Amino acid sequence: MSLEISRLSFAYGRRTRLVLDDVSFSVKEGDLLAVLGPNGVGKSTMFRCILGFLRNYRGNIRLNGLDIKTLDHKEIAKHVAYIPQSTHPIFNYTVLDVVLMGLTNQVRLLGTPDQSHIDEAYAAMENLGIAHLRNAGYGEISGGERQLALIARALVQKAKILIMDEPTANLDYGNQFRVMCRISDLARDGYIIILSTHNPDHAFLYANRTLMIYGGRVIAEGTPEDVLDAGLIKDVYGVDVHIEDYQYGSRCHKLCIPIDGGIGKHEW
Amino acid sequence: MVDAEPMRSPLTTPTGAAAETRLHTAGAASAPSVSDRELPDYRLRFILLILAAFFCIIASFAVGRFSLGISDAVLILLSPAIHFAMSMDVPILGDIVRILLSPLIPVAETWDDAMYSVVWNIRLPRILAALLVGAALSTAGAAYQGMFQNPLVSPDILGASAGAGFGAALAIYFYLGTGAITIFAFAGGLVAVGTAYAVSCLTRGNPTLGMVLAGILVASLFSAATSYIKLVADTNDQLPAITYWLMGSLAGATMGDVYFAGMVIIIGLVPLYLFRWRMNVLTLGEDEAKSMGINTHLLRLIVILCATLVTAVAVSISGIIGWIGLVIPHFCRMIFGYDYRRIIPAAVIMGGGFLLLVDDFARTIATTEVPLGILTAFVGAPIFAYLLMMGGKRS
Numbered sequence: 001m002s003l004e005i006s007r008l009s010f011a012y013g014r015r016t017r018l019v020l021d022d023v024s025f026s027v028k029e030g031d032l033l034a035v036l037g038p039n040g041v042g043k044s045t046m047f048r049c050i051l052g053f054l055r056n057y058r059g060n061i062r063l064n065g066l067d068i069k070t071l072d073h074k075e076i077a078k079h080v081a082y083i084p085q086s087t088h089p090i091f092n093y094t095v096l097d098v099v100l101m102g103l104t105n106q107v108r109l110l111g112t113p114d115q116s117h118i119d120e121a122y123a124a125m126e127n128l129g130i131a132h133l134r135n136a137g138y139g140e141i142s143g144g145e146r147q148l149a150l151i152a153r154a155l156v157q158k159a160k161i162l163i164m165d166e167p168t169a170n171l172d173y174g175n176q177f178r179v180m181c182r183i184s185d186l187a188r189d190g191y192i193i194i195l196s197t198h199n200p201d202h203a204f205l206y207a208n209r210t211l212m213i214y215g216g217r218v219i220a221e222g223t224p225e226d227v228l229d230a231g232l233i234k235d236v237y238g239v240d241v242h243i244e245d246y247q248y249g250s251r252c253h254k255l256c257i258p259i260d261g262g263i264g265k266h267e268w
Numbered sequence: 269m270v271d272a273e274p275m276r277s278p279l280t281t282p283t284g285a286a287a288e289t290r291l292h293t294a295g296a297a298s299a300p301s302v303s304d305r306e307l308p309d310y311r312l313r314f315i316l317l318i319l320a321a322f323f324c325i326i327a328s329f330a331v332g333r334f335s336l337g338i339s340d341a342v343l344i345l346l347s348p349a350i351h352f353a354m355s356m357d358v359p360i361l362g363d364i365v366r367i368l369l370s371p372l373i374p375v376a377e378t379w380d381d382a383m384y385s386v387v388w389n390i391r392l393p394r395i396l397a398a399l400l401v402g403a404a405l406s407t408a409g410a411a412y413q414g415m416f417q418n419p420l421v422s423p424d425i426l427g428a429s430a431g432a433g434f435g436a437a438l439a440i441y442f443y444l445g446t447g448a449i450t451i452f453a454f455a456g457g458l459v460a461v462g463t464a465y466a467v468s469c470l471t472r473g474n475p476t477l478g479m480v481l482a483g484i485l486v487a488s489l490f491s492a493a494t495s496y497i498k499l500v501a502d503t504n505d506q507l508p509a510i511t512y513w514l515m516g517s518l519a520g521a522t523m524g525d526v527y528f529a530g531m532v533i534i535i536g537l538v539p540l541y542l543f544r545w546r547m548n549v550l551t552l553g554e555d556e557a558k559s560m561g562i563n564t565h566l567l568r569l570i571v572i573l574c575a576t577l578v579t580a581v582a583v584s585i586s587g588i589i590g591w592i593g594l595v596i597p598h599f600c601r602m603i604f605g606y607d608y609r610r611i612i613p614a615a616v617i618m619g620g621g622f623l624l625l626v627d628d629f630a631r632t633i634a635t636t637e638v639p640l641g642i643l644t645a646f647v648g649a650p651i652f653a654y655l656l657m658m659g660g661k662r663s
Contacts, residue, residue, distance in 0.1 A: 013472065048555070051555070051558070051559055052558070053554075053555050053558055053559075072563070073558045073559075073561050073562065073563060073564075074561040074562075074563070075561075076559075076561075077558075077559060077560055077561030078561070080559070081559065082555065082556065082559035084555070084556060090417050090418070090419065090551070091414070091417075091419075091551050091601075091606040092606050093548070093605075093606045093607065094307070094605070094607075097548065097606075097607055101548060101549050101552065101560060102560060104545070104546065104549050104560045104561060104562060105560065105561040107545060109546075110542040110543065111545065112544065112545045112609055113545065132303040132304050133302060133303055135304075135305040135306060135307050136302035136303065136305055137302070140302050141302060157560065
């Protein structure tokens with residue numbers, strides 16, 4: 001399983017401004033790639049290209065060596081699953097139904113899911129600890145549970161590449177942590193995970209690789225520890241930060257702490 | 269400067285076990301009531317719904333200006349079958365039927381030709397037409413609501429009703445007769461939706477938004493054209509005919525209408541039923557449905573084609589009947605949940621039954637027929653207001 005993006009450029013319509021400008025990277029099994037960058041730099045556009053939603057890009061996206069422009073949605077869905085931000089749904093399906101939708105590729109064109117599909121969906125939900133919510137309305141559960149349901153839906157799709165658009169957006173502190181832990185477990189199990197995040201600490205804590213996008217270009221790529229430094233974050237986000245080494249037992253990782261620049265506490 | 273002591277209000281932990289499971293499930297904010305919930309018995313609800321619809325059908329034969337007993341109506345309906353069974357030459361079977369029916373046969377003699385004619389030539393086509401039109405409009409409404417991800421969409425969102433109204437007005441203006449009115453209305457509906465779809469294909473950006481706007485555009489164009497025909501129409505006979513047609517009625521339904529509409533509606537509803545699972549996925553929106561391997565472009569085209577076909581043909585035999593396609597899918601969701609595997613069959617049964625009920629009122633509450641479009645609004649609007657208030661309470 002591999003995904004290679006080479007010299008990807010994209011512009012909406014005939015506008016000359018490139019949303020993505022010559023983006024290249026590749027991911028392999030077990031990678032958890034955190035894509036960072038301010039709002040509107042083209043992270044979502046890049047995901048939409050990789051998922052085959054946008055087709056009129058320049059450059060190459062190769063899935064197992066095959067150009068995704070030559071694959072239809074059914075074929076892409078076998079290998080790449082999409083986990084959107086968990087928004088409040090318009091139609092309040094049960095959580096089990098939402099997870100079952102991930103099996104659509106395996107359901108006959110005019111058929112409906114059968115018992116084996118339901119068992120499969122249930123197993124995935126059990127795996128993520130949301131089996132007890134199977135009959136709850138997807139609109140009634142918490143944002144964190146919704147995100148886990150969407151992950152379960154992606155898992156039953158049996159795609160090995162999971163693309164997550166800000167999986168921790170709108171989640172409270174505890175749910176951010178729990179969802180990210182599940183995601184890093186999945187990377188350890190051999191899934192390829194590409195996610196966007198606005199929190200450098202998430203990259204430090206969970207990702208083994210990171211990509212910084214700014215103005216449609218990749219301006220830094222590598223392990224989070226090598227790439228994310230105070231200078232880069234100041235350049236991209238305009239915030240002064242201090243990157244601190246933090247030792248906890250045998251584990252050592254970095255933390256990103258914003259320092260004064262109008263952001264710190266007021267002195268009373 | 270105030271010296272503030274760090275304050276912390278004690279957190280009440282519900283129970284140790286609950287706190288434990290919560291930690292593992294990322295479910296810090298969920299109420300315990302949603303976990304391990306059992307689904308309602310949908311099969312029982314379907315049986316009750318079917319029974320209610322069946323009772324409506326039987327009762328509808330008896331209701332009307334020419335009053336009939338329910339038993340008479342049932343016997344009149346069964347009489348061809350009875351005659352057929354008794355005329356068969358299979359010796360034992362004929363005897364069995366005769367013995368079984370012997371208590372009924374004396375009763376079976378009680379009707380006269382007028383009653384027979386009312387049941388077979390007036391009430392049966394009207395009842396079948398009501399069932400067909402109600403089923404068509406509510407299923408098309410359910411399908412459109414899912415496809416547009418908007419529960420406030422009705423089946424004429426793409427201009428089907430406006431186009432059909434224009435077609436019918438045109439046929440009335442040229443004195444083309446009742447058959448032509450149906451055909452013109454049907455064609456008008458299809459042309460309007462086809463135009464809306466073509467315009468939406470030329471727009472850029474969000475495809476569903478483009479479609480809604482194109483629908484509004486086409487609908488207003490066709491209503492303007494209808495208004496113009498009304499303006500130039502003969503005020504003695506044409507204008508009332510057009511106005512009355514636009515208000516919707518099943519008073520003129522014939523068996524010919526039923527055969528024509530029934531065929532088209534079955535052709536349209538079968539694919540909607542077959543694609544019921546995929547329609548669930550389509551409600552997630554363009555991107556998510558694609559990411560699960562669905563050819564959204566093709567599926568959307570199929571849904572539009574089928575829903576438009578049934579809407580146009582329903583409007584062509586009944587005139588414009590609002591509200592059914594908007595309210596019944598909401599009712600279905602309240603009783604059967606959001607899953608299209610249940611909503612499609614529920615909308616067929618409930619829509620048919622509801623319009624039949626409304627039509628029974630239409631022909632009985634006043635000395636003249638009340639147009640259906642008026643009644644469905646009078647009945648539909650309060651029900652809808654109630655649903656909206658209930659919906660607000662639930663969430």
